[in-house]
Amino acid sequence: MTWLRALREIVRSGLTIERTRLEPLVALRAAAGVAIVIGLALWLVSPAYAASSALGAFSAGAATFQRSWRPRKVIALAAGAGLALSTFLGYLAAGHLVTFLLLLATWSFVAGMAWAVGPTAGIVSAATVAGMLVIITLPTSVGQALEHAAVIALGGVVQATLILLFPIRRWGAHRDALADALAAVADYARRLSHDPTAPFDAKPMMTARSAAAVTPSQARRRPAALHGPRGLAERIRPAVAALADPRVGAPAEGPGRDRAREVLGAAADVLDAAARSIRRGTPAQVPSGAMETLRIDEGDEVLEGPARQAAVRLASLLGEVLETADSCDTHVVPAPARGAADAPPLLRPTMFRLVPVVLRAMRRELHRDSPVLRHAVRLATVACLGYALGTALPLGHGYWAPIASVMVMRPDFHQTYARAVARFTGTLVGVALATGVVQLAHPDAYLSGGLAVVSAALSYLLMRTGYVASQSFTAAYVVFLLGMGGEAWDQTVRDRVLLTLVGGALAVVAYVVFPAWETPRLLDRLADWLAANGRYAAAVVRGYGDPAGQRRADVRQALLASRDANAAWGEAFGRAKQEPVRHRGLTRREAEDAQEAVQSLGQAAMLLETHLPERGARPVPEAARFAEALEADTAQAAREVRARRNPDWDRVEEALDAWEGADSGMDPVVRRGAELQLQALEELATAVDRTPLERDVASSRQERHARAEEEEESRRERDTGPAPPPKEEG
Template structure:
């Protein structure tokens, strides 16, 4: 992607609004929290205290809109404490530039490393930097600094109390995650009706599993509807894939294929009904004709009939779980290791060693998180120094603009920078006109600030440019409430915001962390993880024990995690204005398709894994070892630009075919895996010289496509 096209992409991404991501009730409740603290501070204190209180309530409220599975009130309290601490520490060091600059650099560096824990931690940590820069200008003594820190923390407490008193869709995010997983499997069933070899994206199942991890206190209050259906979705997935596959399931044509399509359609309807029930907390509503459709599979034979019967049983379990789960009953709490039936999420205190380990893993030069932390610290310090030298007041706006837009990857950094600059300029101009027209009135400006905060919250998850427009207006109204003349604040904010955004954009260009060069490494990791998963499935046929089934599940999760890492890197690489290195776009697409086919074959195998302790195919153990060894070696070979070799797999397959005639279906699935590996070798097997030539050709192809797109006068012209 070229730089001009990259800028067009990021511009439109900041202007796009998705109605499904709007949460007006949550925005209203959070805005009420801001209103309460502003009103109380104006009544009992001064405009300066009101500004501190408003900052704490606004930032703590904004933190609750981040994607996290912990209770929102905990996030609000944590954000309030972090904001108060940064304010107090910043004020103690703010007397001298020699003490404040090192503190600012260290604090922003640690805030950047917080992304190692997750996006929520990274964003909340960035807001503490903004609090340090703004509120240290308000107190006049250490005692006053303590007061302002307490007021800021109080803003987080108010937001937490409102969440506790007025819950809105409690467990709603968890319900949505589970419902999305069931709906994704339903969509996959419908795809299989028309394309029996369609691929499934496991991301919704991964999200649902992440949402299912709870702390012991959450487990005591979690609704019954959130227990069980996710595991059923995991078991239904290979059943519908096996039923639809023409090689190991229903025949490609004839009555058997028609019956398979009916079952897939009925499965989709049942899963959609269960998803709606879980999402809304209402009884399951499935038409009787759909339930009747799942009965009777005499037209199917062999493995196809087994898959159909297994699918019908699983769908019945799904309906029973959904009906019981939405009967307004709670699951009994589990105690002790033997009784624990939930995925454990560490409490805040136990999260400390987890955080330390996560940060330690990122302390390396090639880590995107580490490079983000370095960029963040350098830009914040440089922006503060430059602004201090300019003949302008309120120099903190430059580093704040940089810190709030910077992210570990190129696309989000540039998208947020462009959106923030555009939204800030528009918001400042509009709010300034209102301030000049109304004249000084603290109560009116406080009310306008609350309205602006509510609109900003409404759009915070989509349409970032519009959200920043209202955020900028919120700040202008707060300054007006404090009595600061617009001539001394608004022009300065515009200039310094432009400076901060420019520094953020320049920092990524000078010290980037591109994903494009990392694609071969991500692909190799995915291949090795897929090999371990396929080997774990095969070992279950030779040694079907509980331990083997646990190993299979662990390997499957690791494979999905590696696939998600590849997909994230590939999506980012497509948005980067960087020449392809190691893999061209076409090679990456072909390699991804091959590995998806390999993973799909392992999923088909998983459907018929023995549920008892009786071995089904002892020869599968040899193929498992060959697969694990060859894929691990091929992963290393790909990184060294050597061609993959599947000799061990080929020999193991030949030995299996000559020694065992009891499992033709399983061998057909193994052949599917072998063909997928051959397709992967075809996609990546090229000499370094050919690869460099391919990269140049890919770059030329993209450039010609961009020029052709720019030469037209719009979609109609290009279509002609």
């Protein structure tokens, strides 16, 4: 992506406002918290106190708009407390430049390391650094510093109190996450009816799993509809895939395919109805005829074999989904439905018990190649350099430069660049608008406070969509707030614009000087994903080799690890496309082909997962040997990919060849799934081959595989006779 095109995309996306992402009532509530704090401070104390307390209330309100599954009131309290502590410590050290720079560097480094926990922690921590830079200019003594810290914390308390008194759509984010997961499976079922090999984006499922992790207090109050459907959706996804795939499910053409399309369409309708029910908290309204279509009677012989098994399983799971969704008005978690929630709820630590978790997460990032560590170093360096530079320049309000840097910097280059451009653009517009209003109205402290509240409300409203527009109102809010505190408007316009430009430039230059590009790590991400998918596929096949000793929990954990690796690869590949560097050993086309191959490996494993045998089924020793070979070869191949060498699948091929002559008397689904897995691995080898000679070798390997399939088909026809004609021709 060229710089000019990236700039156009940034401005376009920053000005695009998605109405579905607006939360006007939540924005109004957060703005009311700012208004209460400003009004009380103006009435009881002074405009200077109103300015500091309003910054606390504004930051606490902004924190509640970050993506977090914890209660919003807890986020507001934590943000207010963190901002109060940072401002008080900053004032204590502000008398000596060297001491303050040491404190600023340490605090900024810790704030950067907070990204190890997640984006919400990183963004809220960066806001405390910005608060430290602004508020220390207001108090004149230690006593006043304590008072300012107290009113800043009061802003968080006010926001939390409003959230407690005026709840808006309780559990709304959790309901949306679960509903989105069910809707994603519904969309997948519809796409499968037209394209049996359609891909599935697991992000909604991962988001739903993250939302399902609750604190012990939340677990006691969680609505019943949020306890179960996620696990059912996880089991429905492979069922619809197994039904649609002609290699292990319904035939490619004929009445069986038509019946499969009907079942998939009805399943999508049921899942959509369940998603609407959970999202709105109302009983599910299933279209008439959908459940009748899903009924597979004994006399229904259109679907046969594995396809029939998948359809029966799908109908049973959908019935459980509707049963759980219809309990949406109950706020007590019921006993688990039939297999719907056979595991205990996912628990996340409370805020106090989160401290050791955070420390462990930060400790894991203390290595040279960690993007989080590099971000922390950049953040600390730029904050100190920006503060020193802003103080030295004859512009006044020198803290605006480091604030601009701190608030736009992210661990990846594209977001830092995008936010730097958007923040500068928004600042220009916001300062211009606020300046025009001040020139025309000449507002006093109370009117300035009112204009600041209106600007805060509009900033909150647009915080999740239209970053440029949101930053415009944030800039206007700061101008009105400083005017309320006694700063003349003509002191803020030129200074803020120039220092914002300096801060944004420092952020971008810092990333170029000390980068953490994702592009050079693409092969590592691909190798991690390959190894994780290999473990998942091996865990599934191992269940056929030893049904009595299989552990579904092992398959589940391997699937989750595979999804995490897939998400890491997708995020890295998306960032790499937007970085101004290129990978020397992996072209864009090779990366896309490799991605498709590894996805195919996971798809084949998912198809087999649907038909995992019961514990009393007959073991398949060949499957156990194939699973061991598959896990060993994919682990070795991951090391080869990291070293930029070509992988091979000798052990997998030998295990499959040995399987070919065995008479295990088993369901042919697992053997077909093993063949699909080897085919995916060969496609991966072709994608990452380095030389034309090696590509020829991979091509010959595929030709050998095709010949082996033809010989296998000929052998089956000799043993069992020719395949029967399709039923519509009989």
